[in-house]
Amino acid sequence: MPIFEYWGYDKKESDFVFKEINLDKDIRNKISEHSYAILTFKNCTLCFQKIKVKVNNRNEFLKIVQKNPIVCETCAQYSPNYSLNSEIKKPINIILGELTDSELKVLTGIIKLKDKKLIYRHIFNNDILDTKIWKIINLLQRKGLIRVERDSNWKIESFEFENEINNYI
Structure with a gap:
């Protein structure tokens, strides 16, 4: 089902609100499973691949945008060339x-x-x-x-x- 059937825009609050609809558990799980965004940043400074980050909510989105990563998660986790000091330009x-x-x-x-x-x-x-x-x-x-x-x-x-x-x- 299209997402506009579940979400509405409240002009007074200037925010999106979840419409109160009787949905079974399977449909609610499917909506939450597919409610994400993939952000693409510049290339990783170590492996040179585009940095792609999946965010599931507004707080994650704001954190990752403020961080503006220059190293992908995989290089940060496994590369011996990565150190936290490399993030400081x-x-x-x-x-x-x-x-x-x-x-x-x-x-x-x-x-x-x-x-x-x-x-x-x-x-x-x-x-x-x-x-x-x-x-x-x-x-x-x-x-x-x-x-x-x-x-x-x-x-x-x-x-x-x-x-x-x-x-x-």
Whole structure:
């Protein structure tokens, strides 16, 4: 049954209210089982997958939105590279100061070139399997300087970065 048969909007309270309908236990269980939302955040800084969180009520929703996770639950639970301190972001100028010359060169190239074909040509020198460059790109992602956006087949769509980084480069 459509959800509007069970929920109504109270204009005085400016809130949704559950309509008092005699429902059997099975239908009530089915409604509560399917009453959730899946929130999608940016990519995890460790595994680079989209962070998806299932919330079942308004309180869970508010908590997760305020938290704005940068690491997925699986990496937080199992990855040895995760620590609670990684959630605290350093200022960009400090992160940039920690980069080596080659890391800074790759970051600058990604920001200036923008287009994935140009990045492949000039940073990877047309060798997309260059593990040395991928290690640098993975490090830049972990530090939150860039994001590699991928489609469902794991094919790269684009290289993304915050505009604030462009001001420092």
